[in-house]
Amino acid sequence: MGLLVRAMTADDCDAVAAVRIGGWRWAYAGLMPQAYLDSMSVEENAADQRARLKDTTDSRVVNVVAERAGAVVGWGCLGPCRDPDVPDGAGELYALYVRPEHVSTGVGRALARTLLERAAVDGFSSLVLWVLKENDRARRFYEKAGFTPDGAEEPFDVGGASVPEVRYARSLTRAG
Secondary structure, eight states, rough: OOEEEEEGGGHHHHHHHHHHHHHHHHTTTTBBOHHHHHOOOHHHHHHHHHHHHHHHHOOOOEEEEEETTTTTEEEEEEEEEEOSSOOOOOOEEEEEOOGGGGGGTTTTHHHHHHHHHHHHTTTTTEEEEEEETOOOHHHHHHHTOOOEEEEEEEEETTEEEEEEEEEEEEEEEEOO
């Protein structure tokens, strides 16, 4: 089936929240406290998505969705890097999630390719992202997309547990 990657709209917020929370529950099972994953609310996240989409004043914050057969099956977001130790001009891949049943079907690669191209066009010199240290599947995905660990690590506090994350980086060119 064909895949369309397009800009996210306010009408996509419910679907994006379902993608994000489904992605967290699937990808982070065994890596984060299960009680935290179980407590996540699609409705609350959809409201947060609407607020963020409405309140985004930085035009360099980009939200895209992947759509297959009219249904949102993936979501990605990037914008300026939030890390103070990263050189000016860097962007950050804030999120990239795919419905579990669409993992390994090209959805993630299409989202990543679109976001890399957009980051380069928007003038970011590099792109960083944070990934759970124990999330081997995601780490392999990002490494295939040209990202490498840059040596930064930090704990991510979630549900009363500290889960280690590692930062990945990739240089960009105008062609992504």
